[in-house]
Amino acid sequence: MKTRHKRMAFILVGLAGLATAAGLVLNALNSNLALYISPTDVLAGNIPKDKAFRLGGMVVEGSLKRQDDGLTVHFDVSDNVETVTVAFTGILPDLFKEGTGVVTQGRMVNGLFKATEVLAKHDENYMSPEVAEMLEKGEKANQAATGAMAP
Amino acid sequence: MAFKNSIAWYYFSSPKNFYPLAGRLIPWFWGLSVILLVVGLYMSFFVAPTDYKQGESYRIIFIHVPAAWMSMLIYLVMAVYAIIGLAWKLRMAEMMASALAPTGAMFTFLALWTGAFWGKPTWGTYWVWDARLTSELILLFLYIGYISLQSAIDDPRRAARASALLAIVGVINLPVIYWSVKWWNTLHQGASVSPTMEPKMASVMVTAMLVMTFAFWMYTIAVVLMRVRRTVLERESQTSWVKALVGDRVENSSAGEKQ
Numbered sequence: 001m002k003t004r005h006k007r008m009a010f011i012l013v014g015l016a017g018l019a020t021a022a023g024l025v026l027n028a029l030n031s032n033l034a035l036y037i038s039p040t041d042v043l044a045g046n047i048p049k050d051k052a053f054r055l056g057g058m059v060v061e062g063s064l065k066r067q068d069d070g071l072t073v074h075f076d077v078s079d080n081v082e083t084v085t086v087a088f089t090g091i092l093p094d095l096f097k098e099g100t101g102v103v104t105q106g107r108m109v110n111g112l113f114k115a116t117e118v119l120a121k122h123d124e125n126y127m128s129p130e131v132a133e134m135l136e137k138g139e140k141a142n143q144a145a146t147g148a149m150a151p
Numbered sequence: 152m153a154f155k156n157s158i159a160w161y162y163f164s165s166p167k168n169f170y171p172l173a174g175r176l177i178p179w180f181w182g183l184s185v186i187l188l189v190v191g192l193y194m195s196f197f198v199a200p201t202d203y204k205q206g207e208s209y210r211i212i213f214i215h216v217p218a219a220w221m222s223m224l225i226y227l228v229m230a231v232y233a234i235i236g237l238a239w240k241l242r243m244a245e246m247m248a249s250a251l252a253p254t255g256a257m258f259t260f261l262a263l264w265t266g267a268f269w270g271k272p273t274w275g276t277y278w279v280w281d282a283r284l285t286s287e288l289i290l291l292f293l294y295i296g297y298i299s300l301q302s303a304i305d306d307p308r309r310a311a312r313a314s315a316l317l318a319i320v321g322v323i324n325l326p327v328i329y330w331s332v333k334w335w336n337t338l339h340q341g342a343s344v345s346p347t348m349e350p351k352m353a354s355v356m357v358t359a360m361l362v363m364t365f366a367f368w369m370y371t372i373a374v375v376l377m378r379v380r381r382t383v384l385e386r387e388s389q390t391s392w393v394k395a396l397v398g399d400r401v402e403n404s405s406a407g408e409k410q
Contacts, residue, residue, distance in 0.1 A: 008238040015319060022323045026334075033335045035281040056336060093275030095204065103279075103338050119275045124343040126209060126352035128200030 095120035180373035187366035194359035219262035225255035233315035245311035256294035282331035283339035
């Protein structure tokens, strides 16, 4: 074995050891590396006590309601299993919409999540408005077709 | 065939032979980079359609994603050169590794910067400590640490060895950046384009993004070759070939001043 091969092997073994260590550390820190907590975990009580945390999920369609003061909004955040109602006073980001992702920061007060910050989470799909419209039409046609067949 | 290749590899691993090769290649990479940049920017702004959700603000993707890809690719190449430099004790590999770092740091900064200005209008914030953003910031710190460590040690061989170790250890961060959006929940969305699946964006958008990526790539090669040529002259300044090369120029320029 030549010296340079020995050195090469030494570097590669070292790197493999380091990767394993990093993997174990990241795995141990798993829950701390998550940016937000899902509604299911929130309702199960897996939240930091007396501390603000982030709640993330989808804004439920038709759940956005503006309160009488004109500034406060209530909306439901769901992970398709459980739902938490969020109250927020302030300006919502441009991409905030029903049916899209959201990450909010705040704390639980009597079963209501009082948010101090609302961030919109967008997905990885990009297309022109024309294509989006076409897809939506196709979806509706599909739904109508399956709906007609169901009964 | 393999024998012939290995001869070329050893031939150009000598700074004396690499220096003129790099000099001949630089204009070609600059040319390619400019052409690709013009085509890429034209496609980004005039050919690619508006996004159905984000409108025009999504167009920053054509700088943001290529810059982020390059920041990771450059680090990987830098680490490979660092390993070769350590194991084979090749001066040329050491110099290539250190020449890559500033450009890598620049693209990392560009990715973070464009990301912040994209995040404000879309997410509603410049910055959030999610796994993707934080690990990319760590990449910037790795580049800065690498450059600082190298300039803190006077002896170039020792500087190269110490910083190579840092570069190799930092490689662990690359898969963390790349898969962070998959492993943990983040505000940053998942990958739109990846080698393992169909792109989740209109094909003209993907093309524009790839053209921009190649433009950045060619730019990187051109700039890094220029930087490495300067390093070669610095580190080999005691050799006869550099003295002959520089001596000629000094004589020429002093002759020019006299006229």
